[in-house]
Amino acid sequence: MVPIKRFMPYSFKNRLTILLIVAIMVPLGLIGAVSYASIYSVLENKAERGVRSNLHQVMLSLESTLDQLNHASQQLALDGRIGKNLDRYLEADVYEKKQLHDEIKNELSLVTFTNPSMGLAFYYFADSGQVMFENYSIKKNADILKLPVLSKFGSISYNGPHLSLNPWDGHQVFSIVRTIDLSNDDSVYVYIETSFKLAESLMNMEQSAADTAHLIVDAEGRILFSEDEASFPSGSLYASGDGDRDRYAGHYFFEETNDKQSWKLVAAIPKASYDSELRSWLLQFVVLTILSLAAGCLVAWILWRSVYEPLKKLSQDMRLVPYAKPESGGQAASIMEFDRIHNSFESMRLRIEELLQEAEQREQRKARLEVEKLLHQINPHFLYNALDTVRWLARMRGQKEIDKLVSTLNKILHYNLNKGETAKIRDELEALQNYMAVQAVRFHFQYEIDIEAEERMLDWVIPRFILQPLVENAILHGLKEDGRIGIRITEEGSDALIEVRDDGIGMTEEQLRKLRDTDSEQTSSAGFGIGLNYVRKVVGLRFGENAKLTIESMPDTGTVITLRLPILQEVDGGA
Structure with a gap:
């Protein structure tokens, strides 16, 4: 027979300990769960509101800067006066070129002056690599078509963040590259970058955690800018693949998405820093839980000692039942419930004695019935033998009818008995x-x-x-x-x-x-x-x-x- 699996310990002591611990832990766990949910919600909302507010302010600033770059690029393209003068400049003679050159430079300076966020700007001819009308110095062999693209709309490409193409400026900047459709050349672009110091601005924001890392992610999910290159290297995909999940497992992420251009600004905060206040509360709750468990075990031990002696006495009485005399009584306990059990046990023991006596009497009656049964079995055999004697006697004297009748009667008796x-x-x-x-x-x-x-x-x-x-x-x-x-x-x-x-x-x-x-x-x-x-x-x-x-x-x-x-x-x- 396969034993039934026990879901509770066999020992009463262990069961009592477990039940008391459960009785203590269930209310404590419910209170802890409710408290944890409330505190976690308060702390999370507090930190999240701060981070999202900062992200929103930065996003508004970046969107404003990119809108200004877009507006400036329109003035430098063919749909602006400067762009039209550029088309005339490329087809004019030497005298007219001199005049148009000065006019374009003056207008470019005016546009730069009226847009404080605008930095380096120039025209770029992709086929020849020639740069014209730059307002600041440019790095050698600069290729504006290889800059990291933030988003792209038709002939306009928003780039960044990347290092400024001005060799004297080592800051991160955003830039815009716009195609200019000239009558004689289709590979001409206008380049404008911002003087907005992105990295410094992000680092100086009021943050909810001192070690927050900010990321800029393009529309394809690739990291263009990272303040933590070790954890989130630039050029890697944001939150993709198993490796990235493992790498991002220790951070919380808050995102602000640009609705127009689909790129996003992300704040990555380490969980250890974000949950510092919550860990402090959890530590206090764990200490309280340990103390409650210790109190539960102590109460279980006291209760066990209170019931152990009565149980021990009752167990001794049970073991002595086969050897005790009917008039011998057990040991009474000092607890009312156990005294009731003891009295019930004594009544049961006396009843068992009576049943044993009745069983002994039934065995005696059974033995007498066996003797009577043997007597009843002997009587039919005597009757069979007597009938056989009558049958043979009738056959010897030629009484065939009596012989047949006795034989038939013998068969009936034999069958019926x-x-x-x-x-x-x-x-x-x-x-x-x-x-x-x-x-x-x-x-x-x-x-x-x-x-x-x-x-x-x-x-x-x-x-x-x-x-x-x-x-x-x-x-x-x-x-x-x-x-x-x-x-x-x-x-x-x-x-x-x-x-x-x-x-x-x-x-x-x-x-x-x-x-x-x-x-x-x-x-x-x-x-x-x-x-x-x-x-x-x-x-x-x-x-x-x-x-x-x-x-x-x-x-x-x-x-x-x-x-x-x-x-x-x-x-x-x-x-």
């Missing part, structure tokens, strides 16, 4: 034939018995000695001289239907009522229907509601008794 409770229908019919032979001699007339059954039905198993009482009822209650008795056996599902029909004088309704009334004292005392009552009790005890006995009769017509009962599988053993 058999120990087996079941028999085949074939054996029942054979015993019935023997019984009818004795009855014919007894009443000095013949009865005809018609048996209607298939050969296979004769091997069905039914309770022993139930056909003879049915036929006997027909003989004793109305069968005329030289009458006929019909026995028909049929099958209905898994049940056998046994019908016993006679052509006697039948019975009145009053007789039928008495015969059907199994509790009638008049019926029992008169011997009326004793055999039918026997059949009812046998099949009722064996099959319950699955068996049914019905009687139908009319005066001058005859009687039909039908017995329906389940077919048994095998015959019980008998002597």
